Amino acid sequence: MKKLAGRVAFGLSVLVLIAPAVMVFLWMLSLSLKNELDNTAFPPVFIPAPPTLANYAEVFARNDFLLYAWNSVVVSFSATGIALLLGMPAGYGIAKMRATRAAALILIARITPGLSYLIPLFLMFQWLGLTGTLVPIVLTHLVITLPIVVWVMISFFEGLPAELEEAALVDGATIWQAFRYVAMPLARPGITVACILSFIFSWNNFIFAVVLAGRETRTLPVAVNNMLTFEQVAWGPLSAAALLVTAPVLLLTLLAQKQIVAGLTAGGVKGA
Amino acid sequence: MIRSRNYARRYWWFVVPAALAIIAVIVFPWVFTVYVSAFEWRIGSTPEWVGFANYVKLFGDERFLWAMVRTLYFTALSVVFPLVLGLAAALVFHQKFPLRGVARTIFILPMMATPVAVALVWTMMFHPQLGVLNWLLSQMGIPPSMWVYHPDSVIPTLVMVETWHWTPLVMLLLLGGLSALPIDPYEAAKIDGATPWQAFRHITLPLLAPYIVVALIIRTIDALKAFDIIYVITQGGPGSASETINIFLYLQAFAFYNIGYASAVVVVFFALILLLAALLMWTRERVRV
Structure with missing residues (x-):
């Protein structure tokens, strides 16, 4: 009892x-x-x-919702893709050299508030004439995605047994080949984790796009916030839009919760 | 020895591309911000060298000093609540029970959700007349609250949203810690007839302390950085009752285009974050001993 x-x-x-x-x-x-x-x-x-479903129909009918959704897709995929290209070798190199100081620099990037990058970058993009395109948004999202990828990949590459790569090197492979054909396939679970986390935190990011985006280049979080600020507030369409914005990441969380938990507990990483 | 150092150095090439990107988007902004903070510079006008004048002005600016106080108040509350609740949640999820995986997934959803999207839903729930939260209060016989519409309740209310959002991360960090704890002390305690509370107080808590400190550090930094939720729900209002340093900084830089002054804010804010982080790291070293 x-x-x-x-x-x-x-x-x-x-x-x-x-x-x-x-x-x-x-x-x-x-x-x-x-x-x-x-x-x-x-x-x-x-x-x-x-x-x-009238609220959903209304969201799609106005606000260029599809354009903003496309912007978000382009930004998150590009920022994640570039971060993987640059971050995987970097994570490998840092793990091999046991360069803890390089890792500490990445930690500092993690603790800096996103806003503090924006003044110089805003000026730089204006000077380069890139405002009004998605380029500034993708590049600033690297501030979030690159540290996540490097951080996750360091811990995964450090966990790999060194014997296989050493065997490849003895057989005459270059270090690049050892990385590309031995270490990378073994670290595939780590790549998945890095990919998912970096995509989610780029998708969710608000602060960079709210400053840098113009009318045509808003990402979804900025667009949905504008619905609240500039239009007569109707709760139904607003909730429908909010749900559509966050649905992809919620679905991803449900599908990949194991990888997400592994990645987050490994480094305690989170977007800027 | 020399051979192995050269050997390690060959891996530098793996790091170079990422290092260049980090210099462009992370290091360059730091350096440039410090430089700009020495100018009186509004976008559209010519920059004028003023040395430390921006900093002097900043520490005499009441609006900034209040923003600092509010930030510390918000941060203190947004660290304590998620830590306590996250520890409780971690202890629960450490047990085995049916549907644990499902429950844990639901529990971490808030952390992964898009902050702007959930902030909008909270805004609707806080509506003083039509919001669902005041209806819930009335059902429990509690008088309605003004939530984010009154200067006294706005920061505690924002803390509630922040707690909802980030308790899952604390839970995950501490759950990782709990699963790494040794089993022997618990068995010994059981034989000695310790109550579950005594086991928690004298075994779990001390062993978990390093993980708690890590969660404390991460939470402090994230609470200091909080922007999305505050910006979307209140934009610093009512009046300036929820204007934290981040909001103040945003307004100076991108509403008033006062970029010299805003850069000085960045430098001071960053120094504050580093100071707190260093303080917490120091605590961590002491806890380890």
Whole structure:
């Protein structure tokens, strides 16, 4: 009997822990599926009856939502891709040389607030005439993605057994070949982790695009924030847009939670 | 010995491309910011060398000093709550129970969600008349709150959102720590008849201390850096009741285009972060002993 009571209490504590997350996301979903009358009703209407997709239709119909979604896709994929190209060899080199000071520099990048990079970069992009394109946004997102990739890859390459690469070197392979054909395939789980984390934190980033983006180059977080600031606020479409923005990363989290947990606990990395 | 050093040096080429990128987007901005902070410079006008004048002005600027106080207040609360809740959550998720994987995934969702998107939903929930939160309070017989619409409640409310958002990261860090703890002390304690509380207090807590300090460091830095949530929900308001250093900096740089002055803010802010981080690192060394 006492054991049963303990189990019930434990179950309740689990529910209490996940309740805030569940409630916020469900409320977001609920708002996005109701008409404006139900959304502003008091007491609130919880279950949409009947649910409507009109808010989603409205989001796609206006605001150039698809353009901004495309911008976000281009920025996140480019910033992740470039970070992988540069960061994988760097992680390997640092792991091989046991260059802890280089790793410390990356940690400092991690603790610097994103805003503090923006004044010089803003001036530089203006001077180079790059404003109005996606280039500045992709480049500034490297501030987030590159440290994540390097950091995750260092810990994965350090965990690899050195014998296989050494065997390859003895057989006459260059160090580049040993990296490309021996170490990299072995570190594939690490590459997946680096890829997912860097994509998510680039996708979620707001601060760089809010300063650097023009009308045509907004990413989704900036676009959705503008809906709140500059238009008559309608809760239904706003929630629908917010849900669409965050849905890709939530799905990715559900699918790849194991890799994400591994990556985050390895370095405690997070976007700038 | 020399051979092995040359051998290691060959790997420099692997690091060069990333190092160049880091110099361009990370190191160059640092150096340039320090340089710009010595100028009186509004975008559109000619920069004028003023030496340390921006810094002198900054420490006499009441608006900046209040922003500093608010930042420290926000940070202190946004460290304590996620740490306590994250520790409790880690202890729960360390147990084995059915559907643990699913529950843990749901628990970490807030951390991965796009900050702007969840901030917008919170904004709607905080609405004083129509928001769902005041309805929930009324059901529990608690008088309605003004949430982010009153100077006294705005920072605690933002702390609540920050806690919701980042407790999962603390939980993950401490869960990693818990799974690395040895089992022997617990078995010995059980034989000696220790209660679960005593085991927690005298075994888990001391052994977990290094991990708690790491979580403390990460949380302090992230709370100091908090921008998205505050900018989206309040933009520093009402009045300037939630204007932290980050918001102040944003306004100076990209609303007033006062970039010389804003650069001085960056330098002082960065010094503050480094100072706190160093202080915490020092604590970490002491905890290890």
